[in-house]
Amino acid sequence: MALGEHAQRRALEQLYVANERGLYNAAYRYVWNADDARDVVHDAFVRLWRKRDGIEWERAAGLAYTIVLGLARNRRRALAIRRAFGFAESREVPAPDAALDAARLDAATRRCIDELPERLRSVLVMCQYSGLDHAQIAEALSIAAGTVGSRRNEAIARIRGKLEELGHG
Amino acid sequence: MDELPDVPALRVLEPPPGGLERLRERLARPHRRWWLVAVPALAVAVAVLLVFVGRARAPLPTPTAAASALPDREVAGDGTFYWVASTPGATHARRPAISIDAAPTVTDYALP
Numbered sequence: 001m002a003l004g005e006h007a008q009r010r011a012l013e014q015l016y017v018a019n020e021r022g023l024y025n026a027a028y029r030y031v032w033n034a035d036d037a038r039d040v041v042h043d044a045f046v047r048l049w050r051k052r053d054g055i056e057w058e059r060a061a062g063l064a065y066t067i068v069l070g071l072a073r074n075r076r077r078a079l080a081i082r083r084a085f086g087f088a089e090s091r092e093v094p095a096p097d098a099a100l101d102a103a104r105l106d107a108a109t110r111r112c113i114d115e116l117p118e119r120l121r122s123v124l125v126m127c128q129y130s131g132l133d134h135a136q137i138a139e140a141l142s143i144a145a146g147t148v149g150s151r152r153n154e155a156i157a158r159i160r161g162k163l164e165e166l167g168h169g
Numbered sequence: 170m171d172e173l174p175d176v177p178a179l180r181v182l183e184p185p186p187g188g189l190e191r192l193r194e195r196l197a198r199p200h201r202r203w204w205l206v207a208v209p210a211l212a213v214a215v216a217v218l219l220v221f222v223g224r225a226r227a228p229l230p231t232p233t234a235a236a237s238a239l240p241d242r243e244v245a246g247d248g249t250f251y252w253v254a255s256t257p258g259a260t261h262a263r264r265p266a267i268s269i270d271a272a273p274t275v276t277d278y279a280l281p
Contacts, residue, residue, distance in 0.1 A: 009196075013192075016188070016189060017189060020184050020188055020189075021181070021183065021184055024184035024188075025181055025182055025184075028182060034182075034185055038184060038185055038191075041184075041188070042195050045192055046195055050200070102177065105176055105177075106176060106177045109174070109178035109179060128179070156173055159173065159174070168174075
């Protein structure tokens with residue numbers, strides 16, 4: 001049965017409150033910036049609101065992640081293009097000497113995540129931050145449930161291997 | 170080995186505060202359908218462009234008959250004068266004959 005607009009609004013806000021942290025963290029691992037990550041999450045909810053009549057709110061968390069990951073990828077590409085043409089400054093912040101090692105490790109980890117192929121990255125961020133089970137993640141990403149675990153393990157192995165290569169093992 | 174290393178880049182972050190309020194503001198803003206303006210503007214621009222391109226490419230008028238030189242012995246006494254036209258008319262107005270006469274008498278008187 002279709003909900004009234006007021007009930008739909010309440011369902012949307014409940015979905016936001018329940019998933020804000022996970023969605024924000026997933027988006028953050030694409031754009032590496034708090035403002036952009038929050039904007040991506042809000043853009044996703046604006047899209048959900050426009051599609052509200054066709055949404056089953058009880059099962060909409062996976063859809064929210066699907067939209068957030070798609071928008072985060074687009075935002076990341078747009079930022080890369082803007083940086084390439086000098087329209088956006090680099091997000092790299094020089095660290096003080098005391099925090100240099102930690103900053104290097106942090107930068108190396110970001111680079112490892114950035115270098116992951118999309119099929120591994122999306123599974124990793126959803127497993128790490130969404131709180132959804134493998135079946136829900138598989139549904140959101142349109143892959144088999146058994147693939148989620150294997151891709152997650154592959155992503156972690158690649159990150160660990162890369163960090164060891166860089167001397168942070 | 171199936172856990173990620175504990176590094177800041179992978180730790181769970183708290184989203185900036187006030188997210189729900191900002192989302193409510195976003196949802197309260199009217200949804201501007203940019204394409205409602207962009208599509209007609211683009212259509213007008215394309216139409217103007219097509220008109221200009223069409224004009225630039227408009228074919229020059231082509232003669233309906235092969236160019237020919239029409240001899241006319243009445244125009245010049247020595248040799249033959251040719252009227253050249255790509256599309257000669259069916260009829261020609263009769264041109265006055267040219268003749269060479271004695272020069273008119275030159276009068277020489279001063280006006281008062």
